[in-house]
Amino acid sequence: MTRDSFDLAIVGGGPAGLAAMDLADECGLSCVLIDENSSLGGRIFHGIETDGQDHLYGTDATWARTLVADAKHAGSILTGRTVFDITHHDDGPINIHILGDEGAETVLARRLLIATGATERPFAFPGWTLPGVMTAGGVQTLLKGAAVVPDGPVVLAGSGPLLLLVALQLKRAGAQIAALLDTTPAANAMAAAPLLASAAFSGFAVWRGLGLLMAIRAQSIPVYRGVTKLVAHGEDTVASVEFEHGRGRRRFECRLLVTHLGILPDTQAARLAGCRLRWEPALPGWVPIVDSYGNTSRSGIMIAGDAAGIGGAESARHAGRVAATEAATQLGAISMGERDHRIAPDLARLKRLGRERAFLDRLFLPPERLRVPTDDGTIVCRCEEITAGELRAQAAGGVCEINQVKAITRCGMGPCQGRVCGVLAADIIADAMGAAVESVGYLRVRPPLKPVPLDVLAARAEIATPPPEAAFLYTREG
Amino acid sequence: MQVVRRSFDAIVIGGGIHGASVALYLAFHGLDVALLERDRLGGHASGVNAGSIHHIPRIHLELPLAEAALSSWARIEQLLEDDCGFRQVGYLKVIESDDEMPDAERSMARARRYSGIPEILLDRQALADLQPGLDATAVGGIFAPTCGYASPARTMRALRRRLDGVGAVVLETSEVRRISRQHHTWICETGDKNWCAPILVNCAGAWGVSVAGLVGEHVELCPVALMMTVCGRVKPLLNTVVGLHGRRLSMKQPQNGTILIGGGYQGDVLPATRDTRLNGDRLAYNLALARKTLPALSSAAVVRMWAGIEGITPDHAPYIGSSLIHEGLWHCFGFSTHGFYLGPITGRLLAEAIVKQEVPELLRPFALDRGASAAASSRAVDGVVRENQDEQAK
Ligand SMILES: Cc1cc2nc3c(=O)[nH]c(=O)nc-3n(C[C@H](O)[C@H](O)[C@H](O)COP(=O)(O)OP(=O)(O)OC[C@H]3O[C@@H](n4cnc5c(N)ncnc54)[C@H](O)[C@@H]3O)c2cc1C
Numbered sequence A: 001m002t003r004d005s006f007d008l009a010i011v012g013g014g015p016a017g018l019a020a021m022d023l024a025d026e027c028g029l030s031c032v033l034i035d036e037n038s039s040l041g042g043r044i045f046h047g048i049e050t051d052g053q054d055h056l057y058g059t060d061a062t063w064a065r066t067l068v069a070d071a072k073h074a075g076s077i078l079t080g081r082t083v084f085d086i087t088h089h090d091d092g093p094i095n096i097h098i099l100g101d102e103g104a105e106t107v108l109a110r111r112l113l114i115a116t117g118a119t120e121r122p123f124a125f126p127g128w129t130l131p132g133v134m135t136a137g138g139v140q141t142l143l144k145g146a147a148v149v150p151d152g153p154v155v156l157a158g159s160g161p162l163l164l165l166v167a168l169q170l171k172r173a174g175a176q177i178a179a180l181l182d183t184t185p186a187a188n189a190m191a192a193a194p195l196l197a198s199a200a201f202s203g204f205a206v207w208r209g210l211g212l213l214m215a216i217r218a219q220s221i222p223v224y225r226g227v228t229k230l231v232a233h234g235e236d237t238v239a240s241v242e243f244e245h246g247r248g249r250r251r252f253e254c255r256l257l258v259t260h261l262g263i264l265p266d267t268q269a270a271r272l273a274g275c276r277l278r279w280e281p282a283l284p285g286w287v288p289i290v291d292s293y294g295n296t297s298r299s300g301i302m303i304a305g306d307a308a309g310i311g312g313a314e315s316a317r318h319a320g321r322v323a324a325t326e327a328a329t330q331l332g333a334i335s336m337g338e339r340d341h342r343i344a345p346d347l348a349r350l351k352r353l354g355r356e357r358a359f360l361d362r363l364f365l366p367p368e369r370l371r372v373p374t375d376d377g378t379i380v381c382r383c384e385e386i387t388a389g390e391l392r393a394q395a396a397g398g399v400c401e402i403n404q405v406k407a408i409t410r411c412g413m414g415p416c417q418g419r420v421c422g423v424l425a426a427d428i429i430a431d432a433m434g435a436a437v438e439s440v441g442y443l444r445v446r447p448p449l450k451p452v453p454l455d456v457l458a459a460r461a462e463i464a465t466p467p468p469e470a471a472f473l474y475t476r477e478g
Numbered sequence B: 001m002q003v004v005r006r007s008f009d010a011i012v013i014g015g016g017i018h019g020a021s022v023a024l025y026l027a028f029h030g031l032d033v034a035l036l037e038r039d040r041l042g043g044h045a046s047g048v049n050a051g052s053i054h055h056i057p058r059i060h061l062e063l064p065l066a067e068a069a070l071s072s073w074a075r076i077e078q079l080l081e082d083d084c085g086f087r088q089v090g091y092l093k094v095i096e097s098d099d100e101m102p103d104a105e106r107s108m109a110r111a112r113r114y115s116g117i118p119e120i121l122l123d124r125q126a127l128a129d130l131q132p133g134l135d136a137t138a139v140g141g142i143f144a145p146t147c148g149y150a151s152p153a154r155t156m157r158a159l160r161r162r163l164d165g166v167g168a169v170v171l172e173t174s175e176v177r178r179i180s181r182q183h184h185t186w187i188c189e190t191g192d193k194n195w196c197a198p199i200l201v202n203c204a205g206a207w208g209v210s211v212a213g214l215v216g217e218h219v220e221l222c223p224v225a226l227m228m229t230v231c232g233r234v235k236p237l238l239n240t241v242v243g244l245h246g247r248r249l250s251m252k253q254p255q256n257g258t259i260l261i262g263g264g265y266q267g268d269v270l271p272a273t274r275d276t277r278l279n280g281d282r283l284a285y286n287l288a289l290a291r292k293t294l295p296a297l298s299s300a301a302v303v304r305m306w307a308g309i310e311g312i313t314p315d316h317a318p319y320i321g322s323s324l325i326h327e328g329l330w331h332c333f334g335f336s337t338h339g340f341y342l343g344p345i346t347g348r349l350l351a352e353a354i355v356k357q358e359v360p361e362l363l364r365p366f367a368l369d370r371g372a373s374a375a376a377s378s379r380a381v382d383g384v385v386r387e388n389q390d391e392q393a394k
């Protein structure tokens, strides 16, 4: 089924998408917002529409609720729908193929804003695929969405603000935390220090981060720093975690091991739509090429928020506003002068937030030794069960481009399309070849973005009447 | 710019299965060979196809070659030192209704007349025994036990290793942009390098006409994008490669449990940029046919869809043979949706033709000047004419 055509379609109902929706409406555009979650809010405000959970969102809850409420009045909201393909035919509208409970539908739009946020960087070590080992984001989704609190001892391991936040959220929800294993190298703090002054001056996140650390101390969560050589043990599910730190090897029993190594832009939709990416050494990782208004290398397709580069919720909100205003300008709804007037404060704020981000990026820069599992037996691709050793063997044989490695090993060919293992595999290959990660490239994405039941795709066909064939047009020149 | 000049006995343009095979066999004959590939070896049709290894009775020109091709796959491990994922699981064409029976019988008669490829006519019961779970309304099937499937990616890799092993020069990201001739030497230009040889073989697949055009030879070809779908792992459902007799469909289940669905349905293609686009309506039909044929597929999840670029000739048979206007130039392209399984055998025979200066019997039907008469007879065999449609199931 094909739905109405819109001026602007937004994928992602986080701060970026919500803010864009509101502004696009203000500029007179007809718009639709699509999110695979059943409610709005994105990652940070997942579950914000549910009452009684304000403690999970802190002081942000108020503005988040306003953002959601405003967006709801600004156009059509399609929650519970996953975008599984994006096609664009010449000068025609952009086709956004979505999957929901009622099957597949196609939304047509003149402009598309991809605001799909971030994903967590994979953290692979021996035992990471055991049941009971979860990422911080996954645990948080359970807390926010279903208010699930784990029973039994919990250990958290890794690096980054989200890990600290989840530790606190777990503690406040009543979980029993045995230890927080911080893998951030001591040298990071030194390297980040010069950036602190301008960062602290420009934003709140740094103060917030310090607040997190103090809160963790106040909750008397045992913290181990400079942790290396993590191993998760267990038969059917994780039972303990072993690691090294300054004073030798230690082991903790646990029922849940929460891991985190920072976040990266979710570029799946951007790659599917054919947008070009560039390597961002500060992450390090691939980010879509966007100009300061959110335009990508594909005309008509824009990206804002964490999907364009990690900036956090406040940045995402401003970037969403900027992109919506730009779309309105391109569609002739407002003038360029009006655009510049409207977005001047957003651009200024984005600039200051960027300085803060530089500090955080440097502070939590994941060292290569954490990004590359040393043990050859460690699984890299869960879908196809490909190990680090198998990838190293390819590198040793001279295969150094990630899509070739995929074709050979099937790493990244499973249902997740390399969403998890793509980054990991590139790090491993680059490390084994002694090459820069960016030279290894990134995985191509083929539709569907997420698995779609065959029934759904077949549903639109009439079995008795084949669709018209393409005519064969022979040429003599090619 | 310093132009580097290198000389060889033969240059092959195009690193698909045909270019790689003919280069390998030329090297076996002792020739010093260079293989020039614009993108990556196996980066186009040859690496992304459905991997079906079976004949197409409709194209009777091809049947004798098809028979030889099937034997060559049975021995692929001796040739490439890798089994290439070849599994001789047979090929089953399901007959959907009694109306199709006469045509099915004609098709079998054709296979018998032009080749010794064994085919068995199955009744309802035999069909259900051979492949449980099929649509209950199916009335029978044609089963060809010597057919099967192989892994295209793995085959291309094995070819690459063998080429390296015999010392052939394989150059990727080397597009031939200009071809000239001095005395009896062909000069192929790829950016800053000139590659020279007295023998030139055009194996450029869907771009075969462009390469032919570089030397002023004009043949007809239509570039198309063929679509494929893969479903995530499911329990074992398919014992053999399954297609339909009367409609286009092909399904197989490799050992990893995924299901590959194809049938030669077309997307859109921009040959110059090598961009392809999927066509949702035709894909939906392809999947609906798959589900009708094997209802258990209903619960499968589609995890990936793509299209590869192929060249189709007016009579749906490839161009294989010497140039009509130049000496020392050979063409081998336009495999019209069924060139993967013909790769190893064609490479062997074409290398023989080049070295001995005599085209073997099996390749003669594919000469560039086979002309309109051959094309017409190929299409009209037994009154079956299918315009714009290739019954072959992929
Ligand atoms: C797992 C995780 C947890 C995080 N938790 C916090 C936190 O607690 N506090 C904090 O400050 N920051 C957190 N962050 C950082 C967060 O990314 C930013 O703070 C902020 O949410 C970014 O906003 P956004 O609008 O760019 O994207 P998001 O808020 O991430 O919103 C993206 C939305 O797009 C939707 N989406 C993605 N793909 C599709 C698709 N194919 N079809 C349909 N919908 C799709 C998602 O469902 C999601 O709702 C988290 C990041 C991650 C990855």
Ligand SMILES: Cc1cc2nc3c(=O)[nH]c(=O)nc-3n(C[C@H](O)[C@H](O)[C@H](O)COP(=O)(O)OP(=O)(O)OC[C@H]3O[C@@H](n4cnc5c(N)ncnc54)[C@H](O)[C@@H]3O)c2cc1C
Pocket (backbone or CB within 6 Å): B013, B014, B015, B016, B017, B018, B019, B036, B037, B038, B039, B040, B041, B042, B043, B044, B045, B046, B047, B048, B049, B050, B051, B052, B053, B054, B174, B175, B176, B177, B203, B204, B205, B206, B207, B208, B211, B225, B226, B227, B228, B262, B307, B308, B309, B310, B332, B333, B334, B335, B336, B337, B338, B339, B340, B341, B342, B393, B394
């Ligand atoms: C989706 C799909 C499914 C298929 N399924 C089957 C199947 O099940 N069974 C079967 O038998 N067949 C199948 N086929 C057909 C089969 O894949 C092709 O017929 C076969 O691979 C053609 O091989 P080739 O070497 O001629 O062409 P290609 O593999 O296309 O190779 C030609 C090469 O030439 C290169 N090239 C072009 N121009 C130049 C230049 N100027 N300089 C240098 N290099 C150049 C190209 O980059 C390309 O790599 C399928 C095809 C597709 C697309």
